[in-house]
Amino acid sequence: MLISELTTPALLVERDVLDANLATMSATLPGPRLRPHVKAHKTSALARRQAGHGHTGFTCATVRECEVMAATGLGADLLLANEVLDTRRLGALVADGARVTVAVDSAETVAAAAAGGVREVLVDVNVGQNRCGCAPENAGALARAARAAGLHVRGVMGYEGHLVLVPDAAERARRTGGAMELLLRAAADVGGDVISAGGTGTHLDNTWATEIQAGSYALMDTAYGALGHPFGQALSVLGTVISVAPDRAVADVGLKALGMDHGLPTIEGAHVRACSDEHTTFVPREPVHVGGRVRVLPAHVDPTVALHERMHLVDGDTVLETWPVDMRGW
Amino acid sequence: MLISELTTPALLVERDVLDANLATMSATLPGPRLRPHVKAHKTSALARRQAGHGHTGFTCATVRECEVMAATGLGADLLLANEVLDTRRLGALVADGARVTVAVDSAETVAAAAAGGVREVLVDVNVGQNRCGCAPENAGALARAARAAGLHVRGVMGYEGHLVLVPDAAERARRTGGAMELLLRAAADVGGDVISAGGTGTHLDNTWATEIQAGSYALMDTAYGALGHPFGQALSVLGTVISVAPDRAVADVGLKALGMDHGLPTIEGAHVRACSDEHTTFVPREPVHVGGRVRVLPAHVDPTVALHERMHLVDGDTVLETWPVDMRGW
Numbered sequence: 001m002l003i004s005e006l007t008t009p010a011l012l013v014e015r016d017v018l019d020a021n022l023a024t025m026s027a028t029l030p031g032p033r034l035r036p037h038v039k040a041h042k043t044s045a046l047a048r049r050q051a052g053h054g055h056t057g058f059t060c061a062t063v064r065e066c067e068v069m070a071a072t073g074l075g076a077d078l079l080l081a082n083e084v085l086d087t088r089r090l091g092a093l094v095a096d097g098a099r100v101t102v103a104v105d106s107a108e109t110v111a112a113a114a115a116g117g118v119r120e121v122l123v124d125v126n127v128g129q130n131r132c133g134c135a136p137e138n139a140g141a142l143a144r145a146a147r148a149a150g151l152h153v154r155g156v157m158g159y160e161g162h163l164v165l166v167p168d169a170a171e172r173a174r175r176t177g178g179a180m181e182l183l184l185r186a187a188a189d190v191g192g193d194v195i196s197a198g199g200t201g202t203h204l205d206n207t208w209a210t211e212i213q214a215g216s217y218a219l220m221d222t223a224y225g226a227l228g229h230p231f232g233q234a235l236s237v238l239g240t241v242i243s244v245a246p247d248r249a250v251a252d253v254g255l256k257a258l259g260m261d262h263g264l265p266t267i268e269g270a271h272v273r274a275c276s277d278e279h280t281t282f283v284p285r286e287p288v289h290v291g292g293r294v295r296v297l298p299a300h301v302d303p304t305v306a307l308h309e310r311m312h313l314v315d316g317d318t319v320l321e322t323w324p325v326d327m328r329g330w
Numbered sequence: 331m332l333i334s335e336l337t338t339p340a341l342l343v344e345r346d347v348l349d350a351n352l353a354t355m356s357a358t359l360p361g362p363r364l365r366p367h368v369k370a371h372k373t374s375a376l377a378r379r380q381a382g383h384g385h386t387g388f389t390c391a392t393v394r395e396c397e398v399m400a401a402t403g404l405g406a407d408l409l410l411a412n413e414v415l416d417t418r419r420l421g422a423l424v425a426d427g428a429r430v431t432v433a434v435d436s437a438e439t440v441a442a443a444a445a446g447g448v449r450e451v452l453v454d455v456n457v458g459q460n461r462c463g464c465a466p467e468n469a470g471a472l473a474r475a476a477r478a479a480g481l482h483v484r485g486v487m488g489y490e491g492h493l494v495l496v497p498d499a500a501e502r503a504r505r506t507g508g509a510m511e512l513l514l515r516a517a518a519d520v521g522g523d524v525i526s527a528g529g530t531g532t533h534l535d536n537t538w539a540t541e542i543q544a545g546s547y548a549l550m551d552t553a554y555g556a557l558g559h560p561f562g563q564a565l566s567v568l569g570t571v572i573s574v575a576p577d578r579a580v581a582d583v584g585l586k587a588l589g590m591d592h593g594l595p596t597i598e599g600a601h602v603r604a605c606s607d608e609h610t611t612f613v614p615r616e617p618v619h620v621g622g623r624v625r626v627l628p629a630h631v632d633p634t635v636a637l638h639e640r641m642h643l644v645d646g647d648t649v650l651e652t653w654p655v656d657m658r659g660w
Contacts, residue, residue, distance in 0.1 A: 007393075007416065007660055008660070009660060039607055039608070061607060061608045062608065063337075082572070082582075082608060083572035083573050083580075083582075083620075084572070085570050085572060085620070085621050086337065086570075105573055106573065106574070106620050108619075108620035108621050109572070109573075109620065112621075126575070130575075130577075130578065130611070131573070131580055131604075131606065131609055131611050132572065132573040132580050132609070133573070135575075161606070240415050240416075242412070242413035242414070242415060242439070242462065243413050243435055243436065243439075243461070243462040243463070244436070245456070245460075245465075247460075248460065250413075250461055250462050252412075252413075255589070255591045255633050256632070256633050256636045257660075259585070259590075260589075260590050260591040260633075261585045261590040261605065274461075275591065276461065276491070277369055277391060277632050277633065278369070278391045278392065278412060279461055279462070281460070281461050289438075290413075290415070290436050290438035290439065291415050291438050291442075302586070302607050303585050303586050303590070303607065306586045306637060307636060307637065308659075309658075309659050328639075329638075329639050330337055330338070330339060330587075
């Protein structure tokens with residue numbers, strides 16, 4: 001099948017770029033040094049490809065992601081790196097033989113983990129992102145409370161998400177060190193052998209964590225791409241040019257097919273003027289024609305993928321495989 | 331069932347607000363004066379409720395929306411208010427007995443409509459939005475080309491989308507008049523009896539079109555809500571508070587559950603600080619507790635709905651019905 005036969009808008013993943021990204025990352029952070037974050041692609045077929053590069057543990061952001069990963073046979077060591085109050089579905093996965101570790105940062109989330117049948121937790125520590133995570137000085141007490149509730153405390157996690165897009169590499173490395181100093185101090189209070197942190201943006205800087213939770217590196221986006229990481233943009237949204245005027249053209253890729261929180265998408269050889277529900281209006285440098293195809297590069301991959309039912313693995317103009325985006329929803 | 335039993339994030343639709351919105355609009359624009367746009371909710375059960383208020387024709391933005399509407403038994407008069415190059419699936423709907431009219435603005439889209447088995451078109455005219463639509467002076471020639479290709483030309487459409495959010499009512503009405511002057515001139519050249527235009531923002535101003543394509547009025551959003559229209563905000567995203575710190579709280583409603591192109595969502599009694607993939611971080615004026623529920627109001631309804639599998643019709647804390655968002659995708 002050729003991409004010209006696809007219904008648009010359609011998510012395309014360039015196989016060579018994807019495989020190079022996976023190989024580069026697994027060479028840098030082999031096996032359990034990387035715990036790939038599936039929220040970035042929500043696609044079990046892609047997770048299987050990551051497992052093929054030697055990674056055995058995975059990071060999830062939602063209960064649904066854990067369920068699909070376990071059903072895919074990739075449930076040997078799942079970390080739900082988020083606080084969850086209704087843990088019954090996670091407990092059911094554990095009862096079915098999956099290993100699921102959940103983040104806790106409060107007495108309530110500890111109680112919820114124990115009540116739902118989850119047996120293992122990481123203490124989530126705020127290392128400066130100021131989102132979830134307990135204060136570092138409270139981590140030890142929370143670990144004791146978790147153990148008192150019958151939970152196995154595997155260690156700590158602390159996501160330096162406020163630093164992953166810091167453009168200057170030296171400043172990013174220095175500040176990552178500061179954040180990890182907080183996490184290591186908490187880890188000493190908590191015990192356990194897991195120190196989970198990091199993302200694509202800090203995967204080279206963060207030499208303190210025992211495992212890095214990177215996800216974006218597989219598909220990449222223009223926001224991360226601008227920072228000079230050794231990963232290529234594998235994902236694009238294929239559109240059809242549906243209207244052309246002297247000063248503009250319109251593709252059938254709109255904001256219902258694109259994550260917009262990082263701003264407008266990019267089209268090579270064109271200036272993108274605006275997006276609406278089903279349209280991207282752009283000014284091409286060379287003429288385009290109605291019925292032509294165009295590749296739109298999203299500014300943020302994660303929410304883009306969440307809008308699509310499937311992604312197509314392609315080699316140039318050839319569709320190699322079609323994968324359901326089967327971890328959408330909650 | 332109570333909303334406290336729902337898995338979060340969950341789309342909630344307040345029945346009383348929805349029904350008041352539908353009743354207000356159908357009193358203003360009864361029967362065929364309104365052609366409700368289903369792109370705003372993508373939910374056939376909600377379209378059936380609109381049909382219950384007397385509207386028989388519907389506006390769609392995608393082929394998928396047309397397919398689901400026809401399968402729902404609401405295919406008596408569907409307008410695909412967008413240019414389409416691959417019209418085979420639309421032709422199949424027509425062959426199955428649905429009435430499908432598609433927008434054309436070029437020789438290529440005329441040829442595509444004829445080739446795919448679509449029999450009826452509207453000439454789409456650019457009335458100043460500068461997205462799709464032919465130049466007004468070219469509308470007559472395009473209509474002749476469509477008739478020469480064997481298509482029935484029902485009339486014109488021209489969406490004044492650049493005016494629907496103009497805050498000053500007098501300015502909005504004046505500029506809508508200017509845009510419709512262009513459309514009426516094109517209509518005279520094109521012939522036919524349909525002049526389709528408008529949206530929720532101009533539904534009172536646009537007295538020139540024979541039918542108004544409003545969609546947002548049913549559920550509303552904070553962007554439209556700020557303009558003083560007689561519709562209430564029916565849609566919210568229910569979240570669970572998963573983390574609380576002295577200076578903030580975090581709900582499990584992130585940018586994968588919210589359309590972000592109009593900016594951050596709103597939470598009553600709180601300042602919303604940031605959204606990330608699965609989180610909204612906010613500063614509540616009154617203390618909230620971990621495990622509590624919070625309603626997050628999206629800035630833009632349409633792309634919010636497209637991220638959810640289902641919506642729950644509620645009366646306060648009681649879930650009355652659960653509707654699949656069955657028109658997602660393309």
